[in-house]
Amino acid sequence: MSSSLSSPMMQFLLALPALLAAMKANAGAASPIKEYTLDIVNGPVSPDGFTRIGVLANGTFPGPPMLVTKGDTLRVTVNNKLTDNSMRLSTSIDFDGIFTNTDNVFNEGSPFVTTCPFGPGASYTYEVPLGNQTGSYWYHSQLSVQYADGLRGVVVIYDPEDAQAHLYDVDDESTIWTVADWWHNTSVSGLAGYLATQIIPVADSGLFNAAGRYNTGPLTPYAVQTVTKGTRYRFRIINISARSDFTISIDNHTMTVIETDGTPTSPLEVNVLDVLVGQRYSVVVTADQPIGNYWINSILGGGNPAHNSNLNVTLGRGILRYEGAPAVEPSGPMTLGPAVPNALVESNLHPLVPIPAPEPDYNLTFVTNMPAGQTVWQINGIAYISPVVPTLVKILDGASTDADFNQTENTFVFPANKVIQVTFPPDPANELHPFHLHGNNFWVVKSNATETINTVDPIRRDVAGTASGGMILRFTTDKPGPWFFHCHIFYHFVAGLGSVIVGGPDEIRQQVHPTEGWDALCPAYNALPANEQR
Structure with missing residues (x-):
């Protein structure tokens, strides 16, 4: 069979490099990458006039603002340069409120749920496509209570079509x-x-x-x-x-x-x-x-x-x-x-574009308490304790049911694309707990301040508080992954007031393909001396 430069196939092959370059350029235009570098250092800080050493991003409190636009991809390189062993030397960064696609859940930044922390001298680059999400968010260390030392900053996703x-x-x-x-x-x-x-x-x-x-x-x-x-x-x-x-x-x-x-x-x-x-x-x-x-x-x-x-x-x-x-x-x-x-009044908030809360497929009740004489917070009698092996690693290795996790991991497994309702009964002690769901938001079907049940146009958010009034939340598992669901008073959280919601373990295994950089995090962290793992 003969061919010539004028044949349609040959013309296509000759044009292919240019076509691929154009496709790459168009993809870049559709999802620009906004790059930031955070050097996590110990340095002096005095926001109220009292000087102390803090844990700071690029030497400032708050850290540098990340100002991006709808459709961007956020790429953040974090260099751990911590040296002060009176504070934690490892770190891990969470982008609070920002949704994370299933295939990118390993960049979500939750220690021992989606990743491992990393120690002094190590670096990690988080890449987070923002999709159509817009609004006001923030980033902080998710390791223990480290961000109280200063490692926190803001993320704003602007909407040109607001x-x-x-x-x-x-x-x-x-x-x-x-x-x-x-x-x-x-x-x-x-x-x-x-x-x-x-x-x-x-x-x-x-x-x-x-x-x-x-x-x-x-x-x-x-x-x-x-x-x-x-x-x-x-x-x-x-x-x-x-x-x-x-x-x-x-x-x-x-x-x-x-x-x-x-x-x-x-x-x-x-x-x-x-x-x-x-x-x-x-x-x-x-x-x-x-x-x-x-x-x-x-x-x-x-x-x-x-x-x-x-x-x-x-x-x-x-x-x-x-x-x-x-x-x-x-x-x-x-x-x-x-x-x-x-x-x-929270229940007076309504989305500009209402989305009715779908009927639940599964119902959970979360009763929070602190046993007398113990500094331990519990959900349904269980205090969350971080595992050694992250939840995501266990799922990728085959974990598929609640029973595949230690009881102290307080992990609840559901199929993908289901609706979960979580009811927080009224707390007689009127203890406030602002609960936060990672990687998703939820419908606030019942707010703490009212007895009204609203499934028609309730506000959707990712942090809501429960106390003497209790609350009812609904969310979907349409983004399969392991997601922290915890009190955002971090002293409560670190003392046990946390859980993990897993949606679609089979889908996670099909869609999640971590990078070599992520694969290296846990072995490197486990090899650190104990004082650097803090």
């Missing part, structure tokens, strides 16, 4: 607000004290945009948010605390909620917003008051100040300063909020 863009004029890095609790002692000493006394360490200070004060401390300048009269601002409020909730208000101003944990929300006007650990909200604030300085009230909740004389819950605040106003603190008093509060 359906609510007409409601605001400004939405950029300058309008990201973080609230955080802060300790003068290390998380290692704090955890040791908690285990010995059953008293969770109370923060020394609360911080608004990485600035705050403590009793008898220096008059550290408050963070200032500058606004122009007549302009509408989208403020993204992200609680990057390890323990504390914050109650947010702005003197003489209202806030219109338009996003809840990444879910676009039907506009809801409030003047007080309670933000639990790990929760995020976007609010629109119009600069419509006389030019001047106004307190941003950021009131820390969580813990008895009698357990730490440094804490003054009113001192973790900021200043809303209009252009043209003098550079001074507001003349008004530091209050706890408006005299006539119109506080956010």
Whole structure:
């Protein structure tokens, strides 16, 4: 058989390299890669005026913000350069609230669930396609309580086609607000004290945009948010605390909620917003008051100040300063909020695009408790203890049922593409637990603050709090994988208040093909001396 350069097949073969190059270019255009490098170091930090050594990303607290766009792929290289053995020397990074596709679940960053931590001198690159997800998120160390030492920062996924863009004029890095609790002692000493006394360490200070004060401390300048009269601002409020909730208000101003944990929300006007650990909200604030300085009230909740004389819950605040106003603190008093509060009620939140909660295929009931005389938190009588072999490794090696995991792994296995309902009964002790589901979000069918059951248009989010009212959540296993489901008060979590939800073990084995870099993590971690595994 003869061929010629003019034959259709030969023309195709000659054109093939160019076609492949074009396809690669188009793929790159469809999913741009945004690269970040985090050098995790021990260095000085003093957000409230007290200088201590922390665990910091690129030497700063918070770490550098990751500002990306819908459709991007986030590629983050983390270099562990920790040296201070008074704190944990290994680390692992979780991207809180960001969905993870099944075929990429090994990049999810949960120690001993989806991965192993890595020690000093080691590096790992997380690659996370963001797909169509948008909204406000954050990253932090998921190892023990390490992020209380400073390893936390924000991730914002901007939406060029935001359906609510007409409601605001400004939405950029300058309008990201973080609230955080802060300790003068290390998380290692704090955890040791908690285990010995059953008293969770109370923060020394609360911080608004990485600035705050403590009793008898220096008059550290408050963070200032500058606004122009007549302009509408989208403020993204992200609680990057390890323990504390914050109650947010702005003197003489209202806030219109338009996003809840990444879910676009039907506009809801409030003047007080309670933000639990790990929760995020976007609010629109119009600069419509006389030019001047106004307190941003950021009131820390969580813990008895009698357990730490440094804490003054009113001192973790900021200043809303209009252009043209003098550079001074507001003349008004530091209050706890408006005299006539119109506080956010979670059950009043509804998605901009409602998706009804499907009927459950499986029902779980989670009863949380701490046995008398023990610093152990339990779900249904079991305290979670991290296994030596990560959950994902066990699944890839054949684990398929609850019985294939140790009881202390508190692991629940379900088929793929099912609906799971988790009911948290009311807690007579009124202990607050903000539960967070990794890699997914859930419908809040019943919120803690109401008895109303809403399956028509409940809010979807990934952190919701249960206490004396209890709550009911539903989620699907449409993204097969092992997902942490735990209290985001990390002292509770590390003391046992956690579980793992596994969806579709067969699908996991079919779809998950980890990289050599991931394969090397557990052998390297297991070979570390004990002091570096902490």
